[in-house]
Amino acid sequence: MQHLIYLVPLMAIIGLIYTLLKFRWVVKQDAGTPRMKEISNHIAEGAMAFLKSEWKILGYFVVIVAILLGVLANANPHSHWMISVSFVIGAVLSAVAGYIGMRAATFANVRTANAARTSLRKALNVSFGGGAVMGVGVAGLAVLGLGGLYIILKHFFAPDADLNSSEMLTTIEVLTGFSLGAESIALFARVGGGIYTKAADVGADLVGKVEKGIPEDDPRNPATIADNVGDNVGDVAGMGADLFGSYVATVLATIVLGQQIDVADGADFLGGYSPVVLPMLIAGIGILFSIIGTFFVKISENAGVNTKTVQKALNMGNWGSIILTAIASAGLVYWILPEQMELRGFEFTKNGVMGAIVVGLAVGALMTIITEYYTAMDKRPVNSIIKKSSTGHATNVIGGLAVGMESTFLPILVLAAGIVASYKCAGLYGVSIAAAAMMATTAMQLAIDAFGPIADNAGGIAEMSELPKEVREKTDVLDAVGNTTAATGKGFAIASAALTALALFAAFVGVAGIKGIDIYKANVLASLFLGAMIPFIFSALAIRAVGEAAMAMVEEVRRQFRTIPGIMEGTATPEYDKCVAISTEASLKKMVVPGAIAIISPIIIGFLPGFGAESLGGFLAGATVSGVLLGMFQNNSGGAWDNAKKSFEKGVEINGEMFHKKSDPHKASVTGDTVGDPFKDTSGPSMNILIKLMSIVSLVIAPTLAQVEGNVVKHPAPVKQEMTRNTPVAPGKIAANFGGISK
Numbered sequence: 001m002q003h004l005i006y007l008v009p010l011m012a013i014i015g016l017i018y019t020l021l022k023f024r025w026v027v028k029q030d031a032g033t034p035r036m037k038e039i040s041n042h043i044a045e046g047a048m049a050f051l052k053s054e055w056k057i058l059g060y061f062v063v064i065v066a067i068l069l070g071v072l073a074n075a076n077p078h079s080h081w082m083i084s085v086s087f088v089i090g091a092v093l094s095a096v097a098g099y100i101g102m103r104a105a106t107f108a109n110v111r112t113a114n115a116a117r118t119s120l121r122k123a124l125n126v127s128f129g130g131g132a133v134m135g136v137g138v139a140g141l142a143v144l145g146l147g148g149l150y151i152i153l154k155h156f157f158a159p160d161a162d163l164n165s166s167e168m169l170t171t172i173e174v175l176t177g178f179s180l181g182a183e184s185i186a187l188f189a190r191v192g193g194g195i196y197t198k199a200a201d202v203g204a205d206l207v208g209k210v211e212k213g214i215p216e217d218d219p220r221n222p223a224t225i226a227d228n229v230g231d232n233v234g235d236v237a238g239m240g241a242d243l244f245g246s247y248v249a250t251v252l253a254t255i256v257l258g259q260q261i262d263v264a265d266g267a268d269f270l271g272g273y274s275p276v277v278l279p280m281l282i283a284g285i286g287i288l289f290s291i292i293g294t295f296f297v298k299i300s301e302n303a304g305v306n307t308k309t310v311q312k313a314l315n316m317g318n319w320g321s322i323i324l325t326a327i328a329s330a331g332l333v334y335w336i337l338p339e340q341m342e343l344r345g346f347e348f349t350k351n352g353v354m355g356a357i358v359v360g361l362a363v364g365a366l367m368t369i370i371t372e373y374y375t376a377m378d379k380r381p382v383n384s385i386i387k388k389s390s391t392g393h394a395t396n397v398i399g400g401l402a403v404g405m406e407s408t409f410l411p412i413l414v415l416a417a418g419i420v421a422s423y424k425c426a427g428l429y430g431v432s433i434a435a436a437a438m439m440a441t442t443a444m445q446l447a448i449d450a451f452g453p454i455a456d457n458a459g460g461i462a463e464m465s466e467l468p469k470e471v472r473e474k475t476d477v478l479d480a481v482g483n484t485t486a487a488t489g490k491g492f493a494i495a496s497a498a499l500t501a502l503a504l505f506a507a508f509v510g511v512a513g514i515k516g517i518d519i520y521k522a523n524v525l526a527s528l529f530l531g532a533m534i535p536f537i538f539s540a541l542a543i544r545a546v547g548e549a550a551m552a553m554v555e556e557v558r559r560q561f562r563t564i565p566g567i568m569e570g571t572a573t574p575e576y577d578k579c580v581a582i583s584t585e586a587s588l589k590k591m592v593v594p595g596a597i598a599i600i601s602p603i604i605i606g607f608l609p610g611f612g613a614e615s616l617g618g619f620l621a622g623a624t625v626s627g628v629l630l631g632m633f634q635n636n637s638g639g640a641w642d643n644a645k646k647s648f649e650k651g652v653e654i655n656g657e658m659f660h661k662k663s664d665p666h667k668a669s670v671t672g673d674t675v676g677d678p679f680k681d682t683s684g685p686s687m688n689i690l691i692k693l694m695s696i697v698s699l700v701i702a703p704t705l706a707q708v709e710g711n712v713v714k715h716p717a718p719v720k721q722e723m724t725r726n727t728p729v730a731p732g733k734i735a736a737n738f739g740g741i742s743k
Contacts, residue, residue, distance in 0.1 A: 452482020638680025
């Protein structure tokens with residue numbers, strides 16, 4: 001049964017086959033009228049042009065970092081120059097993941113618009129089909145890349161080695177390069193795509209909706225093509241690279257901690273390797289059951305055109321995949337894991353591991369429910385923003401900020417409870433396997449997330465093609481649900497990031513050779529504050545970039561309305577390409593500094609004289625806490641503002657009076673949505689990548705830090721005491737158990 005690991009790439013290949021078949025099905029659907037095809041081609045060409053420009057810049061970055069990693073590996077006895085190759089593979093697959101999503105979306109958007117001419121059922125099938133291509137394709141690439149690379153590296157470095165051998169340490173150290181590559185590209189793709197899409201969106205809304213009073217996606221608006229291109233490069237390609245990196249980092253964190261586990265009598269069903277193999281197998285079965293879950297997403301032909309019908313169908317697919325994955329995970333745990341395990345003095349059983357998996361799934365489900373409550377239409381938070389819109393723009397903004405801040409309370413309680421519960425179940429391995437369980441159904445989560453931008457684009461194409469009003473009504477229903485699912489997806493990603501960052505943090509402490517983090521030390525306390533500052537300065541740079549690019553976009557749109565006769569009458573064609581160029585140039589220039597901060601800051605703290613590994617641990621702790629809170633706040637406030645605006649488009653009652661589009665409260669809601677756009681689509685979703693990327697960079701340099709500081713890093717000997725998951729940890733043992741090393 002040693003060959004069980006080969007099931008991991010096999011399950012990934014099954015997922016990629018499904019992706020190909022589903023993609024071919026989407027392409028075969030009718031793309032509609034010549035005008036619809038023309039607009040769709042403009043969007044696809046703009047998105048592809050942006051990706052090519054972005055890849056050119058990132059190509060230089062990948063080459064430089066790969067060389068630096070190779071140099072660093074030569075100074076590290078537990079590393080190897082192949083970490084550079086691993087890094088490049090991770091970066092390339094992350095970029096490919098984004099490309100798959102973008103291609104699927106640009107084919108599905110026009111076909112969704114055409115399907116909406118027939119029924120809501122058919123429009124959902126096509127839009128969700130495009131999302132499923134992206135979701136399963138990204139998950140399949142991640143599992144194939146990580147599982148396949150693990151098999152190759154183990155065969156190369158440690159074909160017959162024990163789990164705790166130096167050869168396995170080298171294998172996993174090289175494997176971290178794959179995650180570093182994936183997360184690096186994800187951050188640049190997310191930030192660059194987010195700046196692009198929000199610069200165009202804000203510019204289009206402020207001039208088109210507020211100043212000129214024309215509908216969203218009106219072909220008379222010069223920024224409308226750039227806006228629709230942005231949906232693909234930011235909300236689709238950026239999101240695909242984002243969740244690819246998150247998926248890989250989560251599984252990697254569990255592998256790193258699994259390698260440090262002592263198995264009773266030194267062997268188990270897989271020769272001691274089951275704690276390492278388990279997260280990869282769970283990721284693999286998550287793909288299979290996400291595929292099955294896609295068949296649950298359907299509505300009847302006579303279903304009403306409303307958000308509840310669509311949301312219920314998506315929930316069926318989501319819950320179906322989660323429940324089936326949980327059942328299959330239980331089978332794996334009880335089949336391959338040994339009865340007794342120990343990690344850094346904490347003893348636990350297979351029952352404890354299963355308990356941690358259940359905790360992880362529960363945390364993910366609760367995070368989805370809570371985020372949906374704070375961002376969905378017809379719920380108290382969004383209704384409160386709608387009510388405040390009746391008294392002006394300022395009160396709308398105040399209401400949205402209050403909702404975002406309030407929305408951090410329940411998720412943090414859930415996260416804190418999840419961390420404590422999963423730790424009690426299986427120690428630090430329990431925390432990491434809980435995160436892996438949360439991310440197991442990433443394929444389904446991403447499919448649900450991606451269908452929203454596809455529906456949004458479909459609505460834009462319907463508007464620009466001047467299709468009947470009822471077509472736009474159907475796409476607006478899908479888009480409104482997509483706003484909620486996008487917010488829940490981002491909340492889900494941040495929750496998993498918190499658990500993953502904690503697992504990576506624990507791995508860093510052990511590999512760096514430090515016994516604990518003492519915040520009474522001045523340098524550690526200073527680093528804690530410095531780390532907490534990073535998410536704020538990162539957000540400031542990202543939001544400022546959106547604001548500056550949006551200002552340029554607004555001026556360009558105003559210029560065209562002012563100097564090109566016939567635009568408002570519809571007799572002249574706007575210069576769409578100039579708006580596309582503004583977004584492209586701004587996003588590529590301004591994504592560099594925020595991305596560099598995430599990569600360079602841990603290196604500076606780690607090697608700065610007087611600081612070192614322990615200070616870097618404090619730095620990571622501060623960044624993780626503030627990053628999680630800031631990400632939740634921005635995502636939820638932005639999502640709530642967006643759906644408050646969309647509520648006016650179908651009509652809302654405030655104090656007994658009905659308000660619709662173009663009313664003063666609606667204009668106030670547009671302002672709030674404009675403020676929330678960079679929150680929810682640029683800086684907010686980047687927080688989960690930011691905190692994980694800094695942890696991974698720290699993990700990569702940890703062996704060098706240990707060598708510089710003279711720490712002896714080894715797997716700890718078993719602690720001779722009765723300690724189970726129900727036995728409280730003595731206060732004096734907390735730091736030692738967390739560090740798990742000796743000098």
